Amino acid sequence: MTTTANVDPAELAKFSDLAHRWWDKESEFRPLHEINPLRLAWIDSIAPLAGKQVLDVGCGGGILADAMARKGAQVLGIDLATKSLKVAQLHALEAQTPQVSYREISAEALAQEQPAGFDTVTCMEMLEHVPNPDSIVRACAELVRPGGWVFFSTINRNAKAFAFAILGAEYVLRLLPRGTHEYARLIRPSELAQSCRGAGLEIAHTRGLEHNPLTGRYWLSQNTSVNYLVAAQRLPSNV
Template sequence: MTVNTVDPAEVAKFEAMAAEWWDPNGKFKPLHMLNPCRLDYAVAQIAAQHGRDPDAPRPFEGLRILDIGCGGGLLSEPMARLGAQVVGADAAERNIPVARLHARRMGLEIDYRHTTAEALAAAGERFDAILNMEVVEHVPDPQAYLDACATLLRPGGVMICSTINRNPKSFLFAIIGAEHVMRWLPRGTHEWSRFITPDELAAHLSRAGLQLVDRKGFVFDPLRWSWSISERDLSVNYVTASVKPPA
């Protein structure tokens, strides 16, 4: 039996904002600000796992990468520029034409699909790397969702998964700060109760058959007005790398 891990209410939130994906000062401004950190981390982990030189002209040539919950393609496009064969998948149907149009304007070939992780798994799709960024906190059953993602990963592949910790600090910064004070995101974009602690995510990944190999924090500096990667501070935003053991 295929488990449906899509929450229609969560999908509707992002469909309502679809046209603004590529506006750096719009409703996705936080992702545009965070994107360089997300990209640096993902590139480093994928390159390390697959023995690629990240400074080469097209280091991910020959790799098949899934960007699940791709939105407008903020990560799919740089992965394509690095030479990967990219599939961008999103449960929010209105995101897909936005992503396709922007990729076409940029001269990039990216396979964007309105679909889900479990549908891709059922179809037998497999990938060398999966970008699973800021999605797991929006699904009703994180374990079922991560199980489907693990099925999509080839043995020896790596999944990059980022989300938001659940504690008083994350409520203050991610809900009160981002949605109510700074108004970076519409109110109700996140539900604090759905945030996942690093230990909870590690347990989910382990149950899905993946081995956690790294985790870092994404930390915002209000003085410099920029994000950076932290070795220790996973108190709000954080990211993990996990691999599927060879068969």
Template sequence: MPHSVNVDEQEINHFNQQAHQWWDPNGQFNALHKLNPLRMDFIQQHQTLMAKQVLDVGCGGGILSEAMAQAGAEVTGLDLAADLLQIARLHALDTGVNVHYVLDDVAKHAQSNSAQYDMVTCMEMLEHVPDPQAILHACAQAVKPGGWVFCSTLNRSNKSLLLAVITAEYVLNLVPRGTHHHDKFIKPSELTQMGREAGLVMQKTAGMEFNPILKRYRLNDDLSINYLMAFQKPLNPAS
């Protein structure tokens, strides 16, 4: 299928090439497996997942999608990396978890599924696209009034350059080299503004501490590296 303009083909190819390692908890995506309980905790602080219609944008191999489905949500996982989606589908067959995976662009999907979801998640994805603002607009279009949009990304700080790129990729080999590009990271103030321009109201933030040396993974108030942001769509959006 033709890709949307809002896609970096090099990013898609990079993740497709790593698809076979996605579900290895001790492999190159170990960090995602460690962070996933933190993402789930943050989501469930705001909204129960039971019987909720959830869209997982940039679902990759389905780590978050499966967790949300196991918590009772009806999950649609959306991505443009075909190999990753195939891995996600095969893993769901193995585990018996019901997730509907779709190869599609979020803008196109949101147009045909406007205000259909109770919740939209977009985790570790915004820093991999040319136009993250357009992604937020699509998420806002897809969620129902009163619904939630949850995002996570990396802060464009000196600390994130040192720890999330240099140390994580080139010193400790925690994630595949070339996964992150510091100039694409997004400051919390920028993400808040993107949400506002998409018609969303920022409700809460949290940092994610990822310390493989101390084996410490927890939510905190430090937004200088990895952080989460919860938005809500007003019940009566301004016209």
């Protein structure tokens, strides 16, 4: 295992304890399964996945990594949660997904090992779980080739996001385990944009992810007040 200072042991433990439930679509990870087709289609519409070298940072149990491989990409998923990676590897074997592999390594360490090694990098639902999200953004920028795409998804930091993403999702609707998110670690779009610019990434597309708790439907929109996704391109000069 490659060590890194940019990790919260409590966050690793939180997801490790739930690792065996990653592929249970009725478990705590149900929302990830339900939004996966939306984020997969959005990524593929901007940076077609077929035939590309793709990295999924903070891959967890491999829900997105597996789906991108099935779109024809050669995918590497990385994480620092050992149990989650073992679940991802087992699922790849059981589902016979040959174009996906997994490694227990940090984004920062992989950036030193394979700079500009990928056509596309995804980092979804992870930035709000690490002590230094700027470091992850920089590593993603270093990992993607000039002209390549980096995709992030995270949660805005405001009163509405607190009400919907924490109180509503974790305590009222119980879509997620209590304590999944900490308000202080949520990231405003302006803050993520600043991190991207500092890393040599130019944001080209932003979408909000909305949810109707009555119907259970998720959809993408222009409303980034709670959950949102960002597509950023590495500038050619950032070599």
